[in-house]
Amino acid sequence: MANRKAEIKMHDRTAGWLTQDENGYHFVYDDQYIHSVFAEPISLTLPLQSQAFTDKVLFPFFDGLIPEGWLLDIAEHNWKLNPRDRMGLLLVCCKDCIGAVSVHPVNEDDDVQ
Numbered sequence: 310m311a312n313r314k315a316e317i318k319m320h321d322r323t324a325g326w327l328t329q330d331e332n333g334y335h336f337v338y339d340d341q342y343i344h345s346v347f348a349e350p351i352s353l354t355l356p357l358q359s360q361a362f363t364d365k366v367l368f369p370f371f372d373g374l375i376p377e378g379w380l381l382d383i384a385e386h387n388w389k390l391n392p393r394d395r396m397g398l399l400l401v402c403c404k405d406c407i408g409a410v411s412v413h414p415v416n417e418d419d420d421v422q
Contacts, residue, residue, distance in 0.1 A: 313396050314415040319351050327371065327412070329396045336368060337361040351410050367395040374403045374412065 315327045317336070322345075325338040336355060342348055343357055350356045352370035362368065375398045376384060384402050385392055392398070403412035 313400065315396075315400055316413040316415050317351060318411045318413060319349065320347070320409050321411075322347055324351050324410075326415075327399075329367075333363060333365040334367050334371075334396070335361050335363050336371075367399070371395075371399055371403075371412070374406050374410065375399055376402055 312328060312330045314329075316323055317325045317327055319342075322342060323339050324342045325336055328335045338357060338359065340359070343359060348357055352368075354370050355362055355368065366372075372395055375381065375395065381392070381398070381402075384390060384398065388401050390397050390401060399412055400414045404414075405411065
């Protein structure tokens with residue numbers, strides 16, 4: 310499995326980085342974000358901390374951003390996505406979410422963190 314990465318923004322500011330690799334999912338807050346006056350957790354389940362969060366499954370907060378029902382059906386059909394590929398769905402569908410948090414795919418060639 311190829312590693313996949315997303316920049317997580319809160320109110321259009323980089324809040325952190327979500328990655329998927331062979332060990333699961335990892336979310337880490339950006340150091341500049343943590344120390345800024347704008348710092349606030351993206352979720353109550355992901356409080357501000359410098360250590361990375363790690364889990365074998367996609368964190369429930371991020372999974373909850375993925376559309377459901379007919380909107381998910383459209384996304385799966387148009388982009389030929391597997392409904393079990395939660396990271397793929399998150400990367401494709403969640404750049405313009407309702408709310409303060411947005412998900413922006415990062416290409417492996419991009420030079421960030």
